[in-house]
């Protein structure tokens with residue numbers, strides 16, 4: 377029996393689109409991972425190599441970004457329906473469109489004072505809390521921390537004035553998204569039995585976490601390095617039990633999508649989220665006079 381073509385589909389998987397809607401100074405964010413799969417009468421392209429009925433996967437990705445600009449994202453369901461309808465009704469060969477969407481939910485970071493929460497967010501799934509305890513029969517070393525605390529500022533971040541060598545292509549920016557996944561380890565200063573006996577570890581954790589979030593939200597940033605230092609300093613200043621903190625912050629780059637080819641203006645609204653490579657910014661912040669004791673993460 378000769379071979380024959382069975383079920384087939386194609387499209388662009390995992391377009392990461394972030395749509396910011398600006399309501400004055402108060403911003404709203406939608407963050408989706410969109411996968412498009414189209415099917416229909418695509419026998420010719422598989423059997424003969426003719427691409428006459430092939431809408432490129434590149435165009436399906438562009439449609440996701442252009443629709444985010446033109447129509448906004450009210451809900452993943454509504455956005456997916458709009459896309460699916462578009463592909464099926466605009467392409468004669470396409471009879472079925474399957475749009476899979478993961479939505480990453482963001483919550484506002486509450487300010488430490490009475491100001492309104494405007495443009496700083498924390499990813500809704502909780503981080504992982506970590507602890508490392510070392511004891512030699514006399515002295516304790518307690519290192520606590522967290523990984524995977526994902527945060528984003530949709531404005532109040534600039535990056536310019538850096539070295540421009542032969543290989544520098546990055547454009548300077550006065551308004552960008554600053555996003556990172558906070559990985560932190562902090563060392564408690566008390567090392568004897570008396571010092572650790574009364575410690576409320578949950579309370580210290582909650583305070584350190586709050587300090588990290590609030591410093592991230594409240595720092596007008598000229599680099600992730602500067603934001604990192606502000607976050608570490610806030611922890612050392614406000615948590616008297618903590619002598620040292622090491623932060624490892626991947627820069628989760630959000631690039632503006634060029635919508636000009638579709639006759640659309642991108643007014644800092646539609647971003648492409650790159651997952652790799654990423655900048656990795658790391659530093660330790662120490663209480664003055666304390667000895668460095670944290671190994672590099």
Ligand SMILES: O=c1[nH]c(=O)c2[nH]c(=O)[nH]c2[nH]1
Nearest residue numbers: 535546598599600601627655
């Ligand atoms: O905050 C930043 N720091 C950098 O060192 C850097 N390098 C880069 O390409 N983008 C950024 N952003």
